[in-house]
Amino acid sequence: MSNNSDIIKKRILITGANGVLGSNLAMFYSEQDNIELCCTAKTKGSNSSDISIIICDITNRDKIKKTILEFCPDYVINAAAFTNVDKCESEKETAWTINVKSVEYLAEACRAVDAHLIHISTDYVFDGKQGPYSEVDKTNPISYYGRTKLASENALKISGINYTIIRTNVLYGAIEKGKADFVYWVVQSLENGKDIRIVTDQFNNPTFVEDLVRGINKVIEFKRSGIFNIGGRNFLSRFEFTNMIADYFDLNKNLIHPIITKELNQAAIRPLKSGLVTLKAETQINYKPHTIIESFEKIKSKIS
Ligand SMILES: NC(=O)c1ccc[n+]([C@@H]2O[C@H](COP(=O)([O-])OP(=O)(O)OC[C@H]3O[C@@H](n4cnc5c(N)ncnc54)[C@H](OP(=O)(O)O)[C@@H]3O)[C@@H](O)[C@H]2O)c1
Numbered sequence: 352m353s354n355n356s357d358i359i360k361k362r363i364l365i366t367g368a369n370g371v372l373g374s375n376l377a378m379f380y381s382e383q384d385n386i387e388l389c390c391t392a393k394t395k396g397s398n399s400s401d402i403s404i405i406i407c408d409i410t411n412r413d414k415i416k417k418t419i420l421e422f423c424p425d426y427v428i429n430a431a432a433f434t435n436v437d438k439c440e441s442e443k444e445t446a447w448t449i450n451v452k453s454v455e456y457l458a459e460a461c462r463a464v465d466a467h468l469i470h471i472s473t474d475y476v477f478d479g480k481q482g483p484y485s486e487v488d489k490t491n492p493i494s495y496y497g498r499t500k501l502a503s504e505n506a507l508k509i510s511g512i513n514y515t516i517i518r519t520n521v522l523y524g525a526i527e528k529g530k531a532d533f534v535y536w537v538v539q540s541l542e543n544g545k546d547i548r549i550v551t552d553q554f555n556n557p558t559f560v561e562d563l564v565r566g567i568n569k570v571i572e573f574k575r576s577g578i579f580n581i582g583g584r585n586f587l588s589r590f591e592f593t594n595m596i597a598d599y600f601d602l603n604k605n606l607i608h609p610i611i612t613k614e615l616n617q618a619a620i621r622p623l624k625s626g627l628v629t630l631k632a633e634t635q636i637n638y639k640p641h642t643i644i645e646s647f648e649k650i651k652s653k654i655s
Pocket residue numbers: 366367368369370371372373392393394407408409410429430431432433434449471472473474519520521522
């Protein structure tokens with residue numbers, strides 16, 4: 352006879368635990384009985400959650416090593432990154448240090464305790480000429496952010512550790528933590544009678560953050576290595592996505608104005624025809640993303 356105390360718990364360490372993905376991962380794993388959790392972040396953060404955070408700046412090689420050696424995780428999930436795509440163009444050194452060097456440090460520490468590193472990457476490793484992309488399609492980043500993320504993938508490929516790269520795109524649905532979220536922003540803007548300009552020429556499959564968390568957990572459950580795409584079920588333009596939000600939440604669509612990406616004059620070039628085919632994850636790890644409408648139902652219950 353075994354009792355609960357006999358069950359060997361999986362040890363999971365999360366980096367960037369105050370971020371959009373990191374905080375959702377932290378919440379998910381803090382509710383699982385079979386997990387020993389260690390949440391780390393650059394600062395304590397301002398969220399109201401009672402999940403305790405260990406300070407660990409992932410650019411600090413010694414601190415990473417100490418934190419990982421002390422906790423001795425089975426899995427490290429790297430949800431920390433320099434994610435401001437436009438700032439990556441003007442702050443290249445910082446972007447490289449956080450997005451590439453730190454991943455090398457994490458891999459080094461994971462090697463020392465034989466931990467499996469799950470690293471989050473992006474569809475921005477592609478040029479957006481012929482998406483949606485599968486895991487084996489040729490990469491060709493067109494922004495500095497995309498270059499750093501591809502370099503981080505390459506660092507893992509030569510690291511000799513057990514790793515999984517999860518590529519995802521356009522996260523939404525993170526409102527619980529009060530983080531910037533596209534759906535929440537659209538709802539708030541339209542409710543307040545604000546005009547919004549939305550691009551018609553960027554296509555992808557937006558990812559409900561809850562689906563990404565469950566996709567990552569499936570990788571752990573199925574003990575899978577290599578590259579997996581985790582994205583949403585529906586492929587559409589940002590403009591179409593915004594109109595779906597307005598329809599679902601019964602808001603004034605006349606406030607949504609179509610523009611093209613060039614009009615935004617952003618520092619970083621965006622992949623236009625992008626998105627990620629999730630067939631591999633669906634067939635190999637039983638990944639089942641919500642439809643957009645299903646995700647809106649869940650979001651609605653949180654914001655109303
Ligand atoms: N959001 C998307 O649409 C999207 C799409 C594709 C891929 N991804 C990838 O998904 C992952 C998670 O993204 P996200 O949306 O959750 O990003 P996020 O909300 O910006 O969170 C990133 C977190 O990393 C932390 N961080 C930055 N520098 C750090 C450092 N030196 N040490 C420790 N932590 C540090 C940030 O802390 P501070 O805020 O304190 O700096 C922040 O909490 C990233 O790898 C990103 O590239 C995201």
